[in-house]
Structure formats: structure tokens, C-alpha cells
Amino acid sequence: MSQKPKLHYFNGRGKMESIRWLLAAAGVEFEEEFLETREQFEALVQDEALVFKQVPVVEIDGMKLVQTKAILQYIAAKYNLYGKDLVERVLIDMYVEGTTEFMEVIMSQPFLQNEEKGMQPDVFIQKAKTRYLSVYEKILRNHGQDFLVGNRFSWADIQLLEAILMIEEKSADVLSDFSLLQDFKQRISEIPTIKAFLLPGSPRKPQPDDKYVEAVNAVLKMYYKVAFN
Template identity: 55%
Template sequence: MAAKPKLYYFCGRGRMEAIRWLLAAAGVEVDSRWGRGRRRTTAGHLLFGQVPLVEIDGMMLTQTRAILSYLAAKYNLYGKDLKERARIDMYTDGTMDLMLMILATPFSSPTNKEGSYATIVQKAKTRYFPAFEKVLKGHGEDFLVGNAFSWADVQLFEAILMVEELDAAVLSDFPQLKAFKARVGNMPNMKKFLQPGSQRKPPADDHYVKVVRDVLQF
């Protein structure tokens, strides 16, 4: 039996959350090890001195994008050819841009979070979600690429949920995305990850922000 991937990160979302989502979509159980993550740093496993770190298949992988692309390929969520992979990369880069704005706000705008979040919701409604609405409407298929469930779908679903935490009605003008969310959310592995007790982490609160600031000293 293959060992569970070991995830070294803070006990919060951050850059590890997309990795957790992708592994959950693939039906892979993981071992989260924040408590021992700092000792790994001194042991020299963090190539650039920073997490996330994923231990899998005898490798210590760092850098979020490298980890995600490896996992997507390993678990057959990365398209069937180079053209499909290019489209998946394009879509995941877009959703990651949106998600990182949300993840960074508690750290970069501690006194004006509401205003920053309102700006992000506006960008989601005018830049990001219209693009994905157009893609889904244009090809009339269930998923973003090749009518097969992929990393791009996982990350778009995650991004939708993150924006809905800021504005529950954000999909009101996007019927394709609303149907997409329902379709993906009903997939067994995705539904399981949405249940209490999963590895899914909540939005950053003041305690989490303080812990990260104290550890990273910024």
C-alpha cells in the first residue's frame, strides 16, 4: 500500500489549500504535518526555505505550481495531450490569480479588509467569472477541458467557493457557473471534502494571521 502524501504547512489555507483540494478530488488521503514542518526546514528539505512542502513518491516537492502539476499528471487530471494541458494551465493560472488576492488580503490589508474583498468580488464578476462562463457556454460540455474532469475544474470550483464566502450571490448572473458548481460539488470525492472533519481549512482568522506572521517574521 502506497504511503500517504505528507503535507507540511501551517494549519490554514494559504498556498497549500489548492493542493489539498486536488488530492481530495483524486480520492487521496493525506498526512498533514505542520507540527514537524519547522524541523524539516533545518534538515534542508525546503529548497527555497519556504512551504508548502509535499513528500510523495520518495520526493520532497516545493513550489506550489510544481506540486500541483505533478499531482495533476499523477492522478490523470491533466488532460490527454499538450494542447489540453496548455488550456488547463491557462485556466488554473487565472483562478490562482483570483484566489491569491483573497488569501493575501488578511495579511496585506488588515485595516481595510472589507474594501479589499469588495474589490476582489467586483473583479471576479467582471473579469474572471465572465471568462469561465463564456468557456462553458461556448463548448456546451460539463467540464472546462476535453469534457473530462481535470485540475482546472477542481481549482475553478475552489475559487467559486472562496468568492461565495465574500458574496453568497456572486453567481446570480452566471447560470453556466452555477450549474458547473452544482455538478462538480455533487461528485463523491468533492462532496466528501466539503463535509466537516475533512482536511479542508477555514478562511484565515486573526489567530492564523498572527501565527504566520510570527513564524515568517514579517
């Protein structure tokens, strides 16, 4: 019997959250080891688990994988969530990259100093609507199918739902002008593995709070100070 994947990251969302989403959507149980001290991080470095001295790292199939995109692509391919051919795969990659760009803006906000705070909330939400949500609404309208690519459930659908829920945390009515995305959200949320991941008590992480920010800074800032100064 194969071992469960083991995820090494902080006890919060960050770049690991999309990996949690993808594994959960595939129905794969996983274990987590949370980084809370610099010593834990350095132990991973010494163990050569962090090829580029960065997390996340995922132990799976006898490998220690780093680089978020590579990890996600491997999991998507392994669990048949990556399209049936090269054309579908590049579309999935394209849509995932689009959602990831905006999700990273959201993820960065708690770590910015007051004087560095990003765009104002109204500007932020307007950009989400015009540059991202309107694009996916048009994609769904043009092909008239339930899913983004190939009319079957894929990594692209999972990533878009994650992004939608992140944006809704900033503006609950952000989908008010996007009827097809409202239906999409409902449809994908009802997929059994996704539905289970959205329930309380699942491995899904809450919005980052001060404790999470402090934990990340305590590990990574100390490391970068030694490594680069």
C-alpha cells in the same frame, strides 16, 4: 503499500489548500504536519526539505516537493487530472493560472495591515465577475460541455470550484448572473470525492482567522527578519 503523502504547512488554507483540494479530488488520503513554531520551520530548512526556504512542502513518492505550481502539476499528472495531450494540458494551466491570480488576492487580505487593505468589497466582487467569472461562463457556453477542458474532469475544474466557493464567502449571490457557473458548481460539487471533501470534518480548512494569521507571522516573519536583515 505506498505511504500517504505528507503535507507540511500551517493549520489553515494558504497555498496548501489547493493541494489538499487536488489530492482529495483524486481520492488520495494524506497526512499533515502543521507548522506552529519557528523551530519546526528551521528543522525543515536544516533537513534541506525547503529548497527555496519556503512552504508548502509535500512528501510524496520518495520526494520532498516544494513550489506550489510544481506540486500541483505533479499530482494532477499522477492522478490523470491533467488532460490527455499537450493542448489540453496548456489549457488547464491557463485556466488554473487565471483562477490562482484572483485566489491569491483573497488569500493576502488577512495579512494586510489596516492601512494596506486591498480593494473595497464591492470593487473586489465586481472584478471577480467581470474579469474572471464572466470568462468561465463564456468558456462553458462556447463549448457546451460539462467540464472546462476535454469534456472530462480535470485540475482546472477543481481549481475553479475552489475559487468560486472562496468568492461566495465574500458575496453569497456572486453567481446570480452566471447560470452556467451555477450548474457547474452543483455538478462538480456532486462528484463523490469532492462531495466528501466539502463535508464537515474533512481536511478542508476554514476561512483564516486571527489565530491562523498570528501562527503564520510567528514563524515566517521571524525567519525573514533573520534571513534578510
